[in-house]
Amino acid sequence: MIIFRKASDLQRHLAGRDEAIAFIPTMGALHAGHTSLIRRAHEAGHFTVCSIFVNPTQFNDREDYEKYPRSTEADISLLLDSACDALFLPEEQEVYPAGADAVTAYDFGRLENLLEGAHRPGHFRGVGQVVGRLLELVRPEHLYMGQKDFQQCLIVRNLLGQMSLSPRPQLHISPTVREDDGLAMSSRNRRLSDPQRALAPVIYQCLVSIQTKAEEGAWPVVRKECEDLLRDKGFEPEYVSLADSETLESLDGFDPDRGSVALIAAKLGKIRLIDNMFVSQR
Numbered sequence: 156m157i158i159f160r161k162a163s164d165l166q167r168h169l170a171g172r173d174e175a176i177a178f179i180p181t182m183g184a185l186h187a188g189h190t191s192l193i194r195r196a197h198e199a200g201h202f203t204v205c206s207i208f209v210n211p212t213q214f215n216d217r218e219d220y221e222k223y224p225r226s227t228e229a230d231i232s233l234l235l236d237s238a239c240d241a242l243f244l245p246e247e248q249e250v251y252p253a254g255a256d257a258v259t260a261y262d263f264g265r266l267e268n269l270l271e272g273a274h275r276p277g278h279f280r281g282v283g284q285v286v287g288r289l290l291e292l293v294r295p296e297h298l299y300m301g302q303k304d305f306q307q308c309l310i311v312r313n314l315l316g317q318m319s320l321s322p323r324p325q326l327h328i329s330p331t332v333r334e335d336d337g338l339a340m341s342s343r344n345r346r347l348s349d350p351q352r353a354l355a356p357v358i359y360q361c362l363v364s365i366q367t368k369a370e371e372g373a374w375p376v377v378r379k380e381c382e383d384l385l386r387d388k389g390f391e392p393e394y395v396s397l398a399d400s401e402t403l404e405s406l407d408g409f410d411p412d413r414g415s416v417a418l419i420a421a422k423l424g425k426i427r428l429i430d431n432m433f434v435s436q437r
């Protein structure tokens with residue numbers, strides 16, 4: 156694996172390669188969820204480029220940005236054991252040479268104000284900025300992202316439609332990798348205390364119960380059960396939502412004929428956790 160700090164060096168290395176380039180953008184504090192994306196890209200025969208950049212413009216909460224786990228040495232070791240071909244490790248200056256304000260801020264309409272967007276104002280503008288910028292620098296044919304951040308995947312799909320990249324990268328959405336007890340792997344899990352870590356899988360348990368009860372339950376009742384359980388266990392739920400899996404517009408009830416996804420965001424102390432699961436496929 157070769158490490159690049161300068162985009163121009165990376166671009167020189169990528170120019171004229173026979174394999175298609177696959178890109179896996181990350182914010183580091185890597186875990187098996189991230190390496191699953193790299194493995195998928197590698198298994199598809201692509202040259203895999205992973206980036207680590209903690210993008211300041213997508214954090215609406217200063218403390219969350221400052222406390223975001225950073226572990227570059229350990230990340231590099233993990234990447235060396237994975238099928239990563241190149242790591243792009245830019246400084247902020249490299250991503251935003253003229254400042255972040257000089258970078259196009261794409262408009263995602265309603266999608267950027269729903270769910271995560273409603274609770275994290277400006278978050279998806281920042282995601283659009285950084286992913287757009289990184290795509291301009293890396294110019295991949297394939298882009299691998301995790302279903303764990305489902306709304307982000309829809310935002311990026313929209314972004315790819317707005318950008319005039321040639322070729323337009325193909326977006327691959329990869330399944331969420333979970334711990335043995337169901338907790339979705341996340342860099343933020345590192346910030347959980349032991350008692351919080353023991354409680355964290357309740358979010359997963361709620362999603363499974365939503366999936367199970369979709370056959371005969373009434374959504375408002377199921378949602379209330381989940382919210383009550385989360386509160387009982389000491390979470391502060393931000394949303395427990397059933398939404399159309401294309402638009403993320405919220406649904407009033409289960410509908411087996413419509414693609415739907417259940418999404419939960421809840422805080423345990425200061426740590427904000429999100430997860431989601433498909434409920435019905437179109």
Ligand code: AMP
Nearest residue numbers: 181182183188300301303304331332340
């Ligand atoms: P992040 O470093 O959190 O920005 O995540 C980088 C990429 O890894 C995003 O596409 C995430 O959706 C994906 N990712 C994060 N956690 C997981 C997971 N548990 N399973 C699969 N993909 C994940």
